[in-house]
Amino acid sequence: xxxxxxxxxxxxxxxxxxxxxxxxxxxxxxxxxxxxxxxxxxxxxxxxxxxxxxxxxxxxxxxxxxxxxxxxxxxxxxxxxxxxxxxxxxxxxxxxxxxxxxxxxxxxxxxxxxxxxxxxxxxxxxxxxxxxxxxxxxxxxxxxxxxxxxxxxxxxxxxxxxxxxxxxxxxxxxxxxxxxxxxxxxxxxxxxxxxxxxxxxxxxxxxxxxxxxxxxxxxxxxxxxxxxxxxxxxxxxxxxxxxxxxxxxxxxxxxxxxxxxxxxxxxxxxxxxxxxxxxxxxxxxxxxxxxxxxxxxxxxxxxxxxxxxxxxxxxxxxxxxxxxxxxxxxxxxxxxxxxxxxxxxxxxxxxxxxxxxxxxxxxxxxxxxxxxxxxxxxxxxxxxxxxxxxxxxxxxxxxxxxxxxxxxxxxxxxxxxxxxxxxxxxxxxxxxxxxxxxxxxxxxxxxxxxxxxxxxxxxxxxxxxxxxxxxxxxxxxxxxxxxxxxxxxxxxxxxxxxxxxxxxxxxxxxxxxxxxxxxxxxxxxxxxxxxxxxxxxxxxxxx
Amino acid sequence: xxxxxxxxxxxxxxxxxxxxxxxxxxxxxxxxxxxxxxxxxxxxxxxxxxxxxxxxxxxxxxxxxxxxxxxxxxxxxxxxxxxxxxxxxxxxxxxxxxxxxxxxxxxxxxxxxxxxxxxxxxxxxxxxxxxxxxxxxxxxxxxxxxxxxxxxxxxxxxxxxxxxxxxxxxxxxxxxxxxxxxxxxxxxxxxxxxxxxxxxxxxxxxxxxxxxxxxxxxxxxxxxxxxxxxxxxxxxxxxxxxxxxxxxxxxxxxxxxxxxxxxxxxxxxxxxxxxxxxxxxxxxxxxxxxxxxxxxxxxxxxxxxxxxxxxxxxxxxxxxxxxxxxxxxxx
Numbered sequence: 001x002x003x004x005x006x007x008x009x010x011x012x013x014x015x016x017x018x019x020x021x022x023x024x025x026x027x028x029x030x031x032x033x034x035x036x037x038x039x040x041x042x043x044x045x046x047x048x049x050x051x052x053x054x055x056x057x058x059x060x061x062x063x064x065x066x067x068x069x070x071x072x073x074x075x076x077x078x079x080x081x082x083x084x085x086x087x088x089x090x091x092x093x094x095x096x097x098x099x100x101x102x103x104x105x106x107x108x109x110x111x112x113x114x115x116x117x118x119x120x121x122x123x124x125x126x127x128x129x130x131x132x133x134x135x136x137x138x139x140x141x142x143x144x145x146x147x148x149x150x151x152x153x154x155x156x157x158x159x160x161x162x163x164x165x166x167x168x169x170x171x172x173x174x175x176x177x178x179x180x181x182x183x184x185x186x187x188x189x190x191x192x193x194x195x196x197x198x199x200x201x202x203x204x205x206x207x208x209x210x211x212x213x214x215x216x217x218x219x220x221x222x223x224x225x226x227x228x229x230x231x232x233x234x235x236x237x238x239x240x241x242x243x244x245x246x247x248x249x250x251x252x253x254x255x256x257x258x259x260x261x262x263x264x265x266x267x268x269x270x271x272x273x274x275x276x277x278x279x280x281x282x283x284x285x286x287x288x289x290x291x292x293x294x295x296x297x298x299x300x301x302x303x304x305x306x307x308x309x310x311x312x313x314x315x316x317x318x319x320x321x322x323x324x325x326x327x328x329x330x331x332x333x334x335x336x337x338x339x340x341x342x343x344x345x346x347x348x349x350x351x352x353x354x355x356x357x358x359x360x361x362x363x364x365x366x367x368x369x370x371x372x373x374x375x376x377x378x379x380x381x382x383x384x385x386x387x388x389x390x391x392x393x394x395x396x397x398x399x400x401x402x403x404x405x406x407x408x409x410x411x412x413x414x415x416x417x418x419x420x421x422x423x424x425x426x427x428x429x430x431x432x433x434x435x436x437x438x439x440x441x442x443x444x445x446x447x448x449x450x451x452x453x454x455x456x457x458x459x460x461x462x463x464x465x466x467x468x469x470x471x472x473x474x475x476x477x478x479x480x481x482x483x484x485x486x487x488x489x490x491x492x493x494x495x496x497x498x499x500x501x502x503x504x505x506x507x508x509x510x511x512x513x514x515x516x517x518x519x520x521x522x523x524x525x526x527x528x529x530x531x532x533x534x535x536x537x538x539x540x541x542x543x
Numbered sequence: 544x545x546x547x548x549x550x551x552x553x554x555x556x557x558x559x560x561x562x563x564x565x566x567x568x569x570x571x572x573x574x575x576x577x578x579x580x581x582x583x584x585x586x587x588x589x590x591x592x593x594x595x596x597x598x599x600x601x602x603x604x605x606x607x608x609x610x611x612x613x614x615x616x617x618x619x620x621x622x623x624x625x626x627x628x629x630x631x632x633x634x635x636x637x638x639x640x641x642x643x644x645x646x647x648x649x650x651x652x653x654x655x656x657x658x659x660x661x662x663x664x665x666x667x668x669x670x671x672x673x674x675x676x677x678x679x680x681x682x683x684x685x686x687x688x689x690x691x692x693x694x695x696x697x698x699x700x701x702x703x704x705x706x707x708x709x710x711x712x713x714x715x716x717x718x719x720x721x722x723x724x725x726x727x728x729x730x731x732x733x734x735x736x737x738x739x740x741x742x743x744x745x746x747x748x749x750x751x752x753x754x755x756x757x758x759x760x761x762x763x764x765x766x767x768x769x770x771x772x773x774x775x776x777x778x779x780x781x782x783x784x785x786x787x788x789x790x791x792x793x794x795x796x797x798x799x800x801x802x803x804x805x806x807x808x809x810x811x812x813x814x815x816x817x818x819x820x821x822x823x824x825x826x827x828x829x830x831x832x833x834x835x836x837x838x839x840x841x842x843x844x845x846x847x848x849x850x851x852x853x854x855x856x857x858x859x860x861x862x863x864x865x866x867x868x869x870x871x872x873x874x
């Protein structure tokens with residue numbers, strides 16, 4: 001960061017306003033906290049990614065030959081826990097959301113700047129405990145902590161991992177709380193709900209889930225810890241408990257958590273497609289309300305993770321029905337993004353390539369979700385690689401693509417520098433190809449019957465596993481590229497200027513990088529969101 | 544036996560054929576829509592690229608389109624839902640004439656017990672063209688009984704029974720996988736289902752066993768544990784008469800009625816005070832920790848065998864050799 005600010009030192013902005021570790025570790029500036037999160041989650045992304053590569057390497061051959069069974073079980077458990085709780089959930093809200101929510105509504109900061117810093121510290125404490133868990137032997141509960149396996153049959157650091165996630169959960173709750181209050185109370189004059197960028201609508205919907213859902217995760221993990229240490233008997237059938245109760249509690253949070261992960265990504269895509277189509281988003285109200293619809297309906301579908309777990313026939317039918325209902329708003333979004341491109345003036349800049357990739361991969365993830373929502377079919381494909389492929393299409397193909405789209409789109413604003421466009425396009429293409437090569441074969445693997453979480457497998461599954469492992473190496477290269485050129489651009493990138501994309505949105509009306517309090521004076525909004533009709537028709541910086 | 548690089552699993556049961564039909568329908572519909580979206584995105588990206596479009600056309604939206612692409616998908620989803628629910632209902636409802644096999648899962652093996660006394664580990668022999676119902680429980684953690692060739696899967700839980708039924712249509716050997724992560728050797732908890740022609744199955748049946756039927760094992764245990772001193776076959780016992788009870792509704796002391804199924808009998812042995820039969824006292828001791836899962840199953844098999852006969856000691860009304868001419872459930 002210091003290098004970037006040294007070059008643009010003539011003007012004071014949030015990066016060069018103050019120097020030294022203290023100025024970062026005690027900052028209450030939402031933009032600096034966003035960068036603290038960016039560094040933290042990038043670290044965890046590469047740790048989780050490293051575990052994923054080891055998993056794929058083990059699965060290159062049918063025998064369990066690279067690592068031992070226990071080690072393999074730890075690898076997929078920690079891959080899941082790190083990626084979900086320490087990367088995917090904070091990724092867009094805590095990095096891009098933190099940076100952009102106040103700027104997009106024309107505010108100086110979030111409503112509670114110190115709570116914002118506190119939430120980063122909670123994340124770091126939780127993350128530190130997770131690292132400690134990993135370094136002292138790890139945990140092999142899966143990311144799902146199913147009982148009674150986790151409470152009575154494993155000798156690893158189950159409680160430690162649960163505490164780490166428990167603490168990180170509060171970081172997520174506080175961020176959500178901050179966003180809700182900020183969006184309600186701190187909008188600039190004229191920034192009505194109907195004029196808010198869709199990124200804000202989706203982050204608002206996400207925040208609702210974070211605040212309402214995460215406490216239930218805290219409850220279920222606490223109960224696992226207490227049951228493990230004191231034999232409470234809440235889940236243990238021998239003491240009159242019910243193991244399915246844990247699954248209900250866990251999925252009551254963990255299904256909505258899927259929407260915590262994907263909704264902000266949808267928000268990112270809703271910003272990028274209009275900008276590079278030079279058009280207002282198609283059906284603004286429908287895309288906005290679809291976010292709220294997903295957040296609300298998302299709380300009513302949790303037991304679709306339990307169709308073969310031993311729940312009653314009729315409750316399964318109710319949950320299947322709601323699962324189809326929640327798919328409707330997602331479908332509405334996909335159709336509206338596609339329609340936005342119709343009769344636009346389309347630029348193939350890197351963020352747009354990622355956004356188009358997102359539409360494709362998210363659509364495939366969503367469509368395969370329809371298979372899983374169908375009770376009869378779910379019985380066969382659940383707990384197989386079909387599920388693994390499905391949620392990676394949503395989480396990685398959807399969410400990570402959207403996150404990278406957003407990082408490229410707002411990098412000029414964050415750093416004041418342009419990343420090298422040609423490398424950006426190359427990375428987007430590499431990731432798209434690597435991703436499909438990794439995860440498409442897993443749909444077939446699952447359909448033909450390979451269960452998930454298998455350290456060794458029967459020989460007929462090998463060809464598809466080799467394809468998948470090959471894809472994962474391509475994907476790894478794809479993820480390293482942006483890491484390298486973003487760092488490179490801090491020193492060597494072209495100066496971006498205030499608005500290199502000619503984008504609508506208040507964040508583009510201030511300097512890049514923005515001053516500490518975002519705007520020289522509080523903006524007054526008199527226009528609708530995505531007023532590209534009133535803006536220049538060309539994107540100023542074309543790669 | 545297992546061809547290399549399969550893209551479609553073997554169809555070895557009626558449930559597999561039914562599921563494949565819905566799966567193909569889903570593939571066709573979702574595939575068409577997905578390809579349509581891919582084509583539109585690509586087409587728009589090419590047709591409206593910035594080098595050939597002078598000026599974008601402002602379009603705000605269209606209520607008609609929004610309504611269409613909300614309602615049409617919803618309608619299609621309803622078809623998926625109903626079809627899937629009907630299939631699930633079939634998958635979950637065993638026909639009454641099913642032959643019953645008991646499954647006890649533990650870290651990391653499958654123990655299977657036939658009604659006629661044969662016991663197997665990690666291998667289950669079943670006849671083709673018969674309805675087979677599995678009554679399953681776990682000794683430790685949650686496992687899941689998964690047979691890809693049948694397209695069936697059911698979690699196996701500690702502390703209660705879950706069931707699964709199938710009607711195999713094709714002799715052969717098929718994978719049995721544990722599909723719920725259950726600890727270190729989860730991926731080693733695999734076995735096979737051997738579907739046999741009726742003649743071969745009878746030969747296999749007569750080759751093993753010798754310990755007598757499961758119900759007779761249960762009967763011996765029933766006597767050893769002294770159950771019969773209270774559960775007498777007349778009306779004078781301090782416990783309810785068990786003859787003809789299984790599968791029937793039972794009136795409880797608190798006015799509720801429950802059906803005396805496997806889970807009820809299990810609970811009444813392990814936690815007798817939970818559901819007291821009307822007219823009786825809570826005097827029975829718990830057998831938690833006294834009988835193991837397999838003994839419990841034999842006791843249940845014995846209680847089941849006490850069907851409607853007024854004799855004191857009817858062991859089994861089940862034919863020693865399964866009746867191969869039983870009507871298969873045809874769908």
